Amino acid sequence: MQNTITSFQNPKIKFLNQLKEKSRVRKKEGLFVIEGQRELSLALEGGYTITQLYYCSSIIPSETVDTILSQLQYQVLIYEITTEIYQKLSYRTTTEGIIAVATFKNLDIQDLVLPSKNPLILVAEAPEKPGNIGALLRTADAAQLDAVLIANPKTDVYNPNIIRSSIGCLFTTNLAVGSSSEIIDFLKKQHIIIYGAALRDAVDYHIQDYTQPTAIVVGTEATGLSNVFLTSTDQNIKIPMSGVIDSMNVSVAAGILVFEAKRQRDFI
Incomplete structure (x- = not known):
């Protein structure tokens, strides 16, 4: 009617x-x-x-x-x-x-189904800005990632600004939400290697092997990854930079890391 x-x-x-x-x-x-x-x-x-x-x-x-x-x-x-x-x-x-x-859809990490036996996953811990979340989802869509996991979100994923900035990629992305500990447990149970974008004990990102089941974890621009993740990563990775600052926009950094992983996988 x-x-x-x-x-x-x-x-x-x-x-x-x-x-x-x-x-x-x-x-x-x-x-x-x-x-x-x-x-x-x-x-x-x-x-x-x-x-x-x-x-x-x-x-x-x-x-x-x-x-x-x-x-x-x-x-x-x-x-x-x-x-x-x-x-x-x-x-x-x-x-x-x-x-x-x-x-709403059920986005609980416990119910996530991965479509691949060799998944490539992006994890964003405590993202705050809807624009950054939207950009991360667009990156995931462009790279056809197997999943995006959001740990400890500071805003609900159905915020209209996230929908708008993702240009609708929110709806077609395999997405799950949980606490940092829940997401870490999920990744380890699935035997997925965890690479953290962090400066502590980090090596240059391009010398790592991302052809195995891989999760790339990014934190906030202000505080980076929490200790929960920093103590749980298999290896921390960094993007070499030549400027006067030591950080960049989280969605830009995620794009660089994700597409290096995609480049390596294209040559398997």
Whole structure:
């Protein structure tokens, strides 16, 4: 059934705005907001369940909405909203006219299934900035990593800024979340070599062998890896730098390390 909403004071619009703005509401309800056609398409590809769909007919043709709905095998609540409401809800300056509400997936590290017997995994410990998390997910997608693990996240992964900065890669990445100890236990049980991006007892990254089951762990730019990880890595690795500082953006560093591992594996 389709309804038209014309007031921002409508309870459904207020709830939608709360989902967008407040992590505690997302966690309590197990729901989050997806904005944009590409992101919605990737969420469907990633097996996410859509519960509600809001669209602005002055921005997105109804035929496009029908095409999206044709991909679903279940009923979805559909609401048409005005341009004014959409602009207040939208994060983007260039809008696409569609917003969806979707349900959380189970991202517990204990339930992660690795698709490869020789996995290449990226681990991010305590990432804070949604933009960095999004960039890490885009790197993982570009490298077709087997999984991304987030240890002790400081923000929930369904933060709209993470979805936006990942350009929807959040939905198609094999992702899991847990504490540092839980992730370390998982990696060791799977006999995965742990390489930590850290200066303590580190060797240059390019002289290591990443052709075996491998996890590359990066920490925050401010504090690096915790002692929990530093005492659990098989080898710490560093990127030689010629400038006056000894650190770089975490997503840039992760990209360098991940693609060196990919380069080595391409020659196996």
